[in-house]
Amino acid sequence: MPHPVPPLQFRMIEIEGISKHFGPFRAVDGISLSVARGEVLGFLGPNGAGKSTTMKMITGFLAPSAGRISVCGFDVAQQPLEAQKRIGYLPEGAPAYHDMTPAQFLSFIAEVRGIDGEARERQIANAVKRTELASVLEQPIETLSKGFKRRVGLAQAILHDPPVLIMDEPTDGLDPNQKHTVRQLIREMASAKAIIVSTHILEEVEAMCTRAVIIDKGHLVADGPVVGRDVQFTVTRGGTQEAITAEAGRLDAVFRSLTTDEAAS
């Protein structure tokens, strides 16, 4: 069963046949997918599969070699600023200006995004509350722990309450409690947004995603909804499609079988 295509007006992210070549290397090779409001899409795949590159193209940091992307109806190549206004992005490693404090940093982001006056105060306060940053607001970011740095990146991404959220490994480097908090945050925001998260932690898929895709060597090899604790993948291989259900706790076996030459066991 192919994944049901959402109605057009709810498709917030539309990716049509994008590729990215770095010299002879095809980091992304013809990926198409669309993400609707209310969906939390988990990007799975081995390192170097093209997950981050795809995210960089959606957010306008890299230009695709082929294909097109639109976010909330705005073509990322043609109207990058309109698309970027509607995206919250947590890049890999959650980069931030280390010489600033989280308060200064969030204020800068708000200013750049054109959030003024009372709205600025309110939205910063809201992002700080949701990411539990209040205790470190006045410390330089470079002195913060990895977990806090990641949360500063998250706060920056959700500050303007964007309809589209792209997060590259949002829980990487967090302790189990922080991971739990971030997953909860993502679940809470899910209904009003289209969210893409990449992760290496397969249990996170059932914990926070409504749908998962597996990317391998630049190709999208599997796509399917999370139903209960199972992922009902439609696997595309060699031009043929087959349905594989990854039952609870078996996702890693399915992942391995799709991204290596080993058979599922």
Add this chain to the structure above:
Amino acid sequence: MRETMAIAKRELLGYFATPLAYVFIVIFLFTMGVFTFYIGNFYQNERAELTAFFGFHPWLYLFLIPAISMRLWAEERKAGTLELLLTLPIPLYAAVLGKFLAAWAFAGLALILTFPIWITVNYLGDPDNGVIFASYIGSFLMAGAFLAIGSCVSAMTSSQVIAFVVSVVVCFLFTVAGTPIVIDVVSTIFPLAIVNAISSFSFLTHFASITAGVIDLRDLIYFLSLIALFLFATAVLIDLRKAG
């Protein structure tokens, strides 16, 4: 405009959040003083003018300005914040201009802090303050040109050391374009018209005519168009990165 100002403000905040700004200003003022009083023989000349002071500016800028400009883009690239900056809804020109304006304002601040020497020369004698004012304007414009070149070089690398060294070399070539160092070499290869064109690119020539007390429109246009050209090149280089 809002984005440009936000970027410029952040940059300036960055200068003063670390010891960088203070170290730079102290070294700037110290070397300016040493060169003017000891090497320039300010007192022994017994003339109420700041020619010795301004004469050293191109040579001091050669090392001091790339020290400001080297971090402009190289640091963002290294720290990964370039990805953050370029995925915010900011027009590219605003990011390039904002960063440049912050660096230029900072260089301007360091330059303004040399005012005691202007007071000193007025206390000791009766200088032509018009000439001194024009020289300050010229020096500020030249600093901007050095910074724009440095910005462009910084956009090409993620290593601040490389950005510094290459900027010094490029700035040196622009500085000495009109002197025998360059002219002797190019005149053996190129026809006179090209030699003249190259020598007209010299910072020294344009700066010297301003410090003589005449702010000629041609010198203004020279420095401003050089700044515009290199900032444009910076934007092109940053945008090229998108293609991978």
